[in-house]
Amino acid sequence: MQTLVAYVENKPGVLNRVSSLARRLAINIDSLTVGPTENEEIARMTIVAHTDERGAHRLEASLEKLVDVLLAENISGRALLERDLALIKVAADQQNRPHLMELIKVFRARVVDVAPESLIIEVSGTVDKIDGLLEVLRPFGVLEMARTGRISMTRGSDLLRPPLLDIEVSAVESEVSKVNKHP
Amino acid sequence: MKLTGAEILCETLTRLGVREIFGYPGGAILPVYDALGKSKLHHVLVRHEQGATHMADGYARASGGVGVAMATSGPGATNMVTGIATAMMDSSPIVCITGQVSSKVLGSDAFQETDITGITMPITKHNVVVTQTGDIARTLREAFVIAKSGRPGPVLVDVTKDAQQATAEFEWDACMPKLPPKRIRNNHDQAEFDRAVELLNTAKRPVVLAGHGIMVSGAMRAFEQFIRAGNYPVAMTLLGIGCFPAKDPLNLGMMGMHGEAWVNNAIQEADLLIAVGMRFDDRVTGDLRTYAENARKIHIEIDRAEINKNVKVDAALVGDAREVLEHLTPHIETRDHSAWIRHINELKGDSAVRDIQSLPDTGHLYAAHVINDLWKETRGEAIVVTDVGQHQMWEAQYYHHDRPRTLITSGGLGTMGFALPAGIGAKFAKPDSEVWVVVGDGGFQMTMSELATIVQEKINVKIAIINNGYLGMVRQWQEFFYDKRYVATPLVAPDFIALANAFGIRAERITTRAEVIPGIRTAREANETVLLDFRVEQEDSVYPMVPAGASLHDMIRRPHNPLVETASDE
Ligand SMILES: Cc1cc2nc3c(=O)[nH]c(=O)nc-3n(C[C@H](O)[C@H](O)[C@H](O)COP(=O)(O)OP(=O)(O)OC[C@H]3O[C@@H](n4cnc5c(N)ncnc54)[C@H](O)[C@@H]3O)c2cc1C
Ligand SMILES: Cc1ncc(C[n+]2csc(CCOP(=O)(O)OP(=O)(O)O)c2C)c(N)n1
Ligand SMILES: [Mg+2]
Numbered sequence: 001m002q003t004l005v006a007y008v009e010n011k012p013g014v015l016n017r018v019s020s021l022a023r024r025l026a027i028n029i030d031s032l033t034v035g036p037t038e039n040e041e042i043a044r045m046t047i048v049a050h051t052d053e054r055g056a057h058r059l060e061a062s063l064e065k066l067v068d069v070l071l072a073e074n075i076s077g078r079a080l081l082e083r084d085l086a087l088i089k090v091a092a093d094q095q096n097r098p099h100l101m102e103l104i105k106v107f108r109a110r111v112v113d114v115a116p117e118s119l120i121i122e123v124s125g126t127v128d129k130i131d132g133l134l135e136v137l138r139p140f141g142v143l144e145m146a147r148t149g150r151i152s153m154t155r156g157s158d159l160l161r162p163p164l165l166d167i168e169v170s171a172v173e174s175e176v177s178k179v180n181k182h183p
Numbered sequence: 184m185k186l187t188g189a190e191i192l193c194e195t196l197t198r199l200g201v202r203e204i205f206g207y208p209g210g211a212i213l214p215v216y217d218a219l220g221k222s223k224l225h226h227v228l229v230r231h232e233q234g235a236t237h238m239a240d241g242y243a244r245a246s247g248g249v250g251v252a253m254a255t256s257g258p259g260a261t262n263m264v265t266g267i268a269t270a271m272m273d274s275s276p277i278v279c280i281t282g283q284v285s286s287k288v289l290g291s292d293a294f295q296e297t298d299i300t301g302i303t304m305p306i307t308k309h310n311v312v313v314t315q316t317g318d319i320a321r322t323l324r325e326a327f328v329i330a331k332s333g334r335p336g337p338v339l340v341d342v343t344k345d346a347q348q349a350t351a352e353f354e355w356d357a358c359m360p361k362l363p364p365k366r367i368r369n370n371h372d373q374a375e376f377d378r379a380v381e382l383l384n385t386a387k388r389p390v391v392l393a394g395h396g397i398m399v400s401g402a403m404r405a406f407e408q409f410i411r412a413g414n415y416p417v418a419m420t421l422l423g424i425g426c427f428p429a430k431d432p433l434n435l436g437m438m439g440m441h442g443e444a445w446v447n448n449a450i451q452e453a454d455l456l457i458a459v460g461m462r463f464d465d466r467v468t469g470d471l472r473t474y475a476e477n478a479r480k481i482h483i484e485i486d487r488a489e490i491n492k493n494v495k496v497d498a499a500l501v502g503d504a505r506e507v508l509e510h511l512t513p514h515i516e517t518r519d520h521s522a523w524i525r526h527i528n529e530l531k532g533d534s535a536v537r538d539i540q541s542l543p544d545t546g547h548l549y550a551a552h553v554i555n556d557l558w559k560e561t562r563g564e565a566i567v568v569t570d571v572g573q574h575q576m577w578e579a580q581y582y583h584h585d586r587p588r589t590l591i592t593s594g595g596l597g598t599m600g601f602a603l604p605a606g607i608g609a610k611f612a613k614p615d616s617e618v619w620v621v622v623g624d625g626g627f628q629m630t631m632s633e634l635a636t637i638v639q640e641k642i643n644v645k646i647a648i649i650n651n652g653y654l655g656m657v658r659q660w661q662e663f664f665y666d667k668r669y670v671a672t673p674l675v676a677p678d679f680i681a682l683a684n685a686f687g688i689r690a691e692r693i694t695t696r697a698e699v700i701p702g703i704r705t706a707r708e709a710n711e712t713v714l715l716d717f718r719v720e721q722e723d724s725v726y727p728m729v730p731a732g733a734s735l736h737d738m739i740r741r742p743h744n745p746l747v748e749t750a751s752d753e
Binding site: 009016017020021024054057058061062064065066067068070071162163164165166167169170172173175176177178179180181183 | 198199200201202242245246247248249301304305308309324325327328329331332333334359360361362363364365366367486487488490491492612613
C-alpha cells in the first residue's frame with residue numbers, strides 16, 4: 001500500500017481525471033479523499049493505492065503531468081499522521097447499552113445520536129483503530145456505516161509546500177506560431 | 184472589439200500561425216464554418232474525420248508545429264478517436280476542435296450529443312469543454328501551449344454551439360493563456376549526473392539508443408556532437424529514424440523486433456546503453472528479463488513517468504534531450520571504442536548489403552527492391568509516410584533517412600489507414616518537399632476515400648501501394664506461429680488503377696523488377712499525384728524477427744533460399 005498526496009485545481013472534473021488515470025495505469029485505489037485546502041482554489045487529495053514503490057513513482061509522475069495537478073508526492077515511508085473517520089449505526093437496546101458505552105469509551109469514540117433502538121457512534125483515528133472498533137461492535141449488530149477514507153499529513157517540519165510556479169507560456173506560444181507560419 | 188465565439192475562434196487560430204485546418208462540418212460546428220469562410224484560414228475538407236486527425240498529425244510531424252483538426256459533435260467527434268489515440272501514443276502535438284450541443288441541453292441526450300471529453304480523457308494530453316464565449320480564445324491558446332510543450336500530445340477543445348454564437352469582447356492581450364501553477368522540479372540531480380559521466384567514461388562497449396524525443400527536442404546537433412565526442416555507435420528506434428544520418432558510419436540502423444540482427448546483437452553484448460528520448464517500447468526490448476543483461480543504462484528522458492517503467496536504469500537524466508546532451512558532452516573523456524566498433528562491423532558482415540537486395544532478378548518482385556529503388560531514385564530526400572504492416576518495416580530497413588522528420592509513421596498505436604491522410608498533412612506542411620505514401624493493400628483500403636481530398640485540394644503526393652494480396656504482417660504471424668492457417672488475411676482489393684482513375688488520379692501497375700525504376704521516374708516527373716500499384720511477392724516475410732516476448736537475440740532469420748516460399752503470381 002502506498003500513500004500519495006496531490007494538490008489539484010479545486011474544480012469539477014479533476015477527481016475524474018485522477019481516478020481515470022489510476023485505472024488506466026491498472027492501479028487499484030484503496031481510498032481517495034479530497035477536500036479544499038486553506039486556499040479554496042486548491043484541493044488536496046490523499047490517495048491510498050494498492051501498488052509497489054515503482055507503481056507509486058509512475059502514479060506520482062503521471063499525476064503531475066495532468067494539467068490540473070499542481071503537485072503530487074509519494075509520502076509512503078515518511079513520518080505520517082493518518083486519520084480516517086467513521087459513523088457507525090449500531091443496534092442498541094436497554095440491556096446491552098451499558099456494555100456498548102464501555103467499549104465506546106475504550107476506543108475513545110463518541111455517541112452522536114441516540115434513538116430507542118440504535119446509537120450512532122463517531123470514531124476517528126487510524127484505519128486499524130476503526131477496524132478494531134468495528135470488530136467489537138459487530139456482535140451487537142452494525143446497521144449502517146460510513147467512512148471517509150484516509151487523510152494523511154507528514155509530521156512536524158516536513159512540509160508539503162514546494163514552490164508552485166507559473167508555467168512559461170509565452171515562449172512556447174511564440175515558437176508554435178513561428179513554426180506554424182513557416183513550417 | 185465585439186466578435187462572435189466562432190469569429191474569435193478563427194481569429195485566435197490565425198494569430199497562432201495556423202494556415203490549414205483539416206475538418207468536416209456539421210450542425211454543432213456550423214457557426215465556426217461560417218466564420219471560417221470569412222477568415223484567411225484554409226479549410227481542407229476531408230472524407231472522414233479520422234483522416235482529419237491523421238492529417239493534423241502528419242502536418243505536426245513533418246513541420247514540428249501543431250496540427251489542427253475540426254469536427255462536429257457526436258459522430259464527427261467519435262470518428263476522431265483513432266487519430267487522437269495515434270497522436271497520443273507517438274507524442275504528436277495536435278489540437279482537435281469539436282462542436283458540441285448548446286450548454287443549455289448538455290447532458291440531455293440531445294441530438295448528436297456525445298461526451299467526447301469523457302471518451303477522450305485517457306487518450307488526450309488534456310481536454311476541455313468551453314461553454315462561455317469569453318473563454319474560447321484563452322482556452323485555445325492554452326491548448327496550443329499544452330500540445331506543444333514538454334512531452335507533446337493531442338489536446339481536444341469541445342466548444343458548445345451557444346458559445347460559438349454569442350458575442351464577447353475580444354482583445355488578444357486580455358486572453359493570455361494561463362495554466363495552473365506547477366511545482367517546477369529541479370531535474371538536475373548532481374549524483375545521477377556524476378554517475379552517468381562515470382559510466383560514459385568507463386564503458387568499453389557502449390551503444391546509444393536514439394529515439395523520437397531527439398526530434399521532438401530539436402536536439403539533432405547536440406546529439407551529433409555527443410556521438411562524435413564519444414565515438415559511440417548509434418541504434419535507432421522506428422520513430423527515431425532520421426535523427427542521425429543513416430549514411431554516417433556510426434549509425435547501425437534500427438533496433439528491435441524487426442531491427443537489424445547486428446544491431447540487436449550489439450545491444451545484447453553492450454556494457455552500456457545510453458537511451459536518448461526513447462521509451463523502451465516492448466517492440467524494442469523483447470523479453471525484459473534477458474534484455475541487455477550485461478549493460479548499465481543511462482536514460483535521458485523528459486518524462487519522469489518513463490524512468491524505470493520498463494527497464495530499470497542506473498542513471499536517469501530527466502530533462503530536455505538537447506539541454507541534457509549539451510551539458511553532458513563536455514564531460515566525455517573516453518572516445519576510443521574502435522575495437523568494439525570493429526567487432527560490431529564483424530557482426531554486420533556482408534549482411535550490410537541486405538540479403539534480398541543482392542539476389543539476381545528472377546522475375547520476382549520483392550517489396551524490398553521497390554523500397555530500395557525508391558530510396559535511390561529520391562536520393563533519400565523524400566518525406567516518406569508509411570502505413571502499418573510489412574511494408575512499414577521494409578521501409579524502415581531499406582529506405583535510408585539522413586534527415587529528421589522525413590519518416591512519418593504510426594509506431595505506438597500501429598494505426599492502419601494512417602499513411603494516406605498523414606501524407607496529405609505532411610504535404611501541406613512541406614509543400615516544396617517530395618512526399619511518398621508507402622502503404623499496404625489492406626491499410627490503403629481503410630482510408631482511401633481521402634484520394635478525393637487530394638483531388639479537391641489539387642496536391643501532389645506520390646502513392647506506392649505495396650500490394651501483396653494479404654494483410655501481410657498478420658499473415659506472417661500466421662505463417663510463423665499458427666501453422667500457416669491464413670484465416671482472414673487473404674484480401675481482395677479493387678482494381679487500384681481503375682479506382683484511382685475514377686478519382687481522376689493517374690495510376691500505373693508495376694509487376695516486374697524492371698518496371699520499378701521507370702515507374703518511379705514517371706511518377707516523380709509528373710506534377711500531380713500519381714498512384715503506383717506494386718504487385719509484390721505475396722508470401723514474403725520481414726526478417727529478422729524477434730517473436731513477441733522472445734529475447735532480443737532470438738531472431739528468426741531469413742531462410743537461405745527465399746524463393747522457396749514463393750507464391751504464384753495472380
Ligand atoms: C508493426 C510494427 C512493428 C514495429 N517494430 C519496431 C521495431 O522493430 N523497432 C522499433 O524501434 N520500433 C518498432 N515499432 C514501433 C514501436 O512500437 C514504438 O512506436 C517505437 O519503438 C517508439 O519509439 P520511441 O520510443 O523512439 O518514440 P516515442 O514512443 O515517441 O517516445 C518518445 C520518448 O521521448 C521522450 N521525449 C519527448 N520529448 C523529449 C525531449 N524534448 N527530450 C527528451 N525526451 C523526450 C518521450 O517522453 C518518450 O518517452 C513497431 C511498430 C509497428 C506498428
Ligand atoms: C486499424 C488496425 N486494424 C488492425 C491492425 C492489425 N494489423 C497490423 S498489420 C496488419 C496487416 C496490414 O496489411 P497491409 O495493409 O496489406 O500491409 P502489409 O502488412 O501487407 O504490408 C494488420 C491487420 C492494425 N494494425 N490496425
Ligand atoms: Mg498487404
